[in-house]
Amino acid sequence: MSALDRPAPEAAPRPSLPEAAPRPSLPEAAPRPLWLDAWRRFRRNKMAMAGLTFLVVLVAAAILAPWITRYGPSERIEGAYRQPPSWEHLFGTDKIGRDVFSRVLYGARVSLRIGLASTVVSVGIGLLLGAVAGFFGGIADTLIMRLTDVFLAIPYIVLAIAIVAVAGRSENSVILVLGLTGWLGLARIVRASFLSLKQLEYVEAAHALGYSRSRIMFRHILPNAVQPVIVYGTVLIGGVILSEAALSYLGVGPQEPTPAWGLMVSQGKGDLAGAFHLLLFPGGAICLTVLAFVLVGDGLRDALDPKLT
Amino acid sequence: MSEPTTGPETLLSVRDLRAYFDTDDGVVRAVDGVSFEVRRGEVFAVVGESGSGKSVTATTIMGLQPTVRIASGEVLWKGRDLLQLPEAQHGRIRGKEIAMIFQDPLGALNPVHTVGRQIGEMARIHEGASRKEAMRRAVEMLDLVGIPEAAKRARMYPHEFSGGMRQRAMIAMAITCRPELLIADEPTTALDVTVQAQVLDVLLRIKDEIDSAIMLITHDLGVVAGLADRVMVMYAGRAVETGTAPQLFYRSSHPYTLGLLAGLPRLEGPRDEPLVPIPGAPPSLINVPPGCAFHPRCSFVRADGLCRQTRPELRQATAADHRSACHELEALDGVTVESVRRAGAGR
Numbered sequence: 001m002s003a004l005d006r007p008a009p010e011a012a013p014r015p016s017l018p019e020a021a022p023r024p025s026l027p028e029a030a031p032r033p034l035w036l037d038a039w040r041r042f043r044r045n046k047m048a049m050a051g052l053t054f055l056v057v058l059v060a061a062a063i064l065a066p067w068i069t070r071y072g073p074s075e076r077i078e079g080a081y082r083q084p085p086s087w088e089h090l091f092g093t094d095k096i097g098r099d100v101f102s103r104v105l106y107g108a109r110v111s112l113r114i115g116l117a118s119t120v121v122s123v124g125i126g127l128l129l130g131a132v133a134g135f136f137g138g139i140a141d142t143l144i145m146r147l148t149d150v151f152l153a154i155p156y157i158v159l160a161i162a163i164v165a166v167a168g169r170s171e172n173s174v175i176l177v178l179g180l181t182g183w184l185g186l187a188r189i190v191r192a193s194f195l196s197l198k199q200l201e202y203v204e205a206a207h208a209l210g211y212s213r214s215r216i217m218f219r220h221i222l223p224n225a226v227q228p229v230i231v232y233g234t235v236l237i238g239g240v241i242l243s244e245a246a247l248s249y250l251g252v253g254p255q256e257p258t259p260a261w262g263l264m265v266s267q268g269k270g271d272l273a274g275a276f277h278l279l280l281f282p283g284g285a286i287c288l289t290v291l292a293f294v295l296v297g298d299g300l301r302d303a304l305d306p307k308l309t
Numbered sequence: 310m311s312e313p314t315t316g317p318e319t320l321l322s323v324r325d326l327r328a329y330f331d332t333d334d335g336v337v338r339a340v341d342g343v344s345f346e347v348r349r350g351e352v353f354a355v356v357g358e359s360g361s362g363k364s365v366t367a368t369t370i371m372g373l374q375p376t377v378r379i380a381s382g383e384v385l386w387k388g389r390d391l392l393q394l395p396e397a398q399h400g401r402i403r404g405k406e407i408a409m410i411f412q413d414p415l416g417a418l419n420p421v422h423t424v425g426r427q428i429g430e431m432a433r434i435h436e437g438a439s440r441k442e443a444m445r446r447a448v449e450m451l452d453l454v455g456i457p458e459a460a461k462r463a464r465m466y467p468h469e470f471s472g473g474m475r476q477r478a479m480i481a482m483a484i485t486c487r488p489e490l491l492i493a494d495e496p497t498t499a500l501d502v503t504v505q506a507q508v509l510d511v512l513l514r515i516k517d518e519i520d521s522a523i524m525l526i527t528h529d530l531g532v533v534a535g536l537a538d539r540v541m542v543m544y545a546g547r548a549v550e551t552g553t554a555p556q557l558f559y560r561s562s563h564p565y566t567l568g569l570l571a572g573l574p575r576l577e578g579p580r581d582e583p584l585v586p587i588p589g590a591p592p593s594l595i596n597v598p599p600g601c602a603f604h605p606r607c608s609f610v611r612a613d614g615l616c617r618q619t620r621p622e623l624r625q626a627t628a629a630d631h632r633s634a635c636h637e638l639e640a641l642d643g644v645t646v647e648s649v650r651r652a653g654a655g656r
Contacts, residue, residue, distance in 0.1 A: 200416060201411055201416035202416060208404065208408070208411075209403065209404035210434070211434060212400060215434065219422075220422075223422070224420065224421055
């Protein structure tokens with residue numbers, strides 16, 4: 001409007017531009033960070049909030065385990081074998097007299113540690129390979145994508161058995177196995193994001209302004225590609241915990257006396273009729289934790305993508 | 310070819326540039342033998358329809374066409390051939406000495422960084438400025454392009470800017486290192502008319518402020534008339550007419566230029582005056598017509614078939630610096646935009 005009201009542009013010198021004319025001042029509030037918007041959207045999702053609440057409680061319980069339970073995870077209570085749940089032993093005791101509640105709490109530490117660590121490994125590998133494949137294309141792309149095909153063709157159980165045979169049964173072996181097998185999907189997602197993002201004009205503009213390739217890759221494209229990575233990574237933690245349980249169950253996971261949930265399920269399966277609680281509590285912990293991660297992942301997807309709401 | 314001088318006046322000299330794309334359907338001759346130069350401090354406009362090769366010319370100069378095949382030609386920047394330069398050195402010239410402004414200001418700004426940070430980044434990478442210094446420069450630049458409350462705006466994200474402000478931010482980014490040449494690829498096409506005028510105003514003011522040349526790529530003859538010192542009209546990957554803006558507008562010497570001008574609506578004409586479009590459509594760049602690429606749409610085409618068989622070269626038209634690639638140059642002598650308009654309206 002103001003531009004139309006003005007006399008011919010040549011008539012006056014150009015001291016200032018029309019838009020500098022009086023206009024309402026900007027709102028005083030500092031610019032709202034993008035993550036705050038995302039958090040607002042996330043909070044509206046009840047299921048996701050339930051999942052998040054469960055995870056917060058689980059993490060707190062895992063950290064505070066020594067103060068929550070009187071018994072150590074490997075401590076045997078003389079005479080209390082296969083007891084059903086009671087006030088003294090909330091989840092009962094196992095066949096050699098250990099407190100199941102305590103073992104489930106300490107087991108959360110194992111599961112979360114393995115879940116986080118191997119997801120970090122997967123995300124690291126997946127991001128790097130996916131970014132390189134998508135950004136540079138050509139031979140790099142072909143090589144990396146064929147590599148993922150090769151990995152896809154190896155069942156992770158077989159790889160697990162191979163690695164465990166070399167490195168022994170331990171938490172670290174499990175992290176290694178799951179970290180090395182979890183990046184395939186991520187690499188594909190990141191590659192796809194990079195392929196579409198590098199077509200965008202701001203990437204071309206960044207080239208035109210003389211930015212180096214690595215700067216464009218990591219500073220300009222990567223932040224725009226993290227959204228699916230965050231979502232996938234969150235769900236992946238749940239998946240890893242499930243895989244860890246499966247490995248433990250098959251006897252290639254962490255060893256006794258590590259209180260791994262999968263191991264506990266495996267040991268409890270023989271007593272299904274007599275001591276159902278030995279199966280129920282560690283099994284329930286696995287299910288709920290995995291579910292919580294999936295719900296949070298879902299919530300994050302909706303929250304981080306404004307187009308969906 | 311325009312006289313190939315490499316005197317101190319000439320910043321950029323493009324000679325016989327041929328930029329081809331190899332596709333499954335054949336070779337796309339996007340730029341097919343274009344020569345021109347840009348001199349210090351001038352506004353040089355490249356005009357043409359979509360697909361005339363004007364944008365590819367610009368992006369090839371900037372080294373932004375990864376799939377292009379340079380069949381021939383050189384792009385001399387102050388005497389050095391940019392096409393032969395290794396990527397690392399090219400990167401130092403890009404942004405610092407030659408900067409580019411893009412058509413779509415929303416697309417050209419990264420949504421995840423604040424505007425100030427993106428502008429400041431130029432100072433950081435090309436001049437090694439500190440974070441704080443970069444931000445100060447960004448605010449200064451935003452102020453220079455006429456964004457009110459620059460300090461506050463610098464902390465905002467691109468989506469919080471209006472279209473005109475984004476384009477100004479883009480300009481601010483391009484001029485941070487005071488480049489000697491600004492390539493503006495359709496800088497106002499995505500903006501509405503009042504904002505267009507403001508942005509062009511900013512461009513001109515900035516040009517004087519930082520003393521740079523502008524290579525303006527546009528299909529908008531109105532923009533050209535208001536800004537350009539010299540103009541090159543492109544058709545099907547070739548230059549068909551070059552000259553100063555007055556020469557092109559008042560003594561047009563190519564049927565295509567005449568057609569473009571006749572197609573413009575006029576304020577002072579009668580209300581019901583019909584617009585006269587150029588008949589036909591631009592040719593596919595895979596199958597450029599033989600001879601003069603414009604001959605299927607030309608109303609001055611010669612009866613003896615010369616236009617269909619031989620490609621016309623640029624030659625002198627009404628003055629030494631006014632050149633046109635038309636076989637019928639002499640016959641066009643008395644032809645004006647007005648007569649083309651009348652002839653077209655009667656068709």
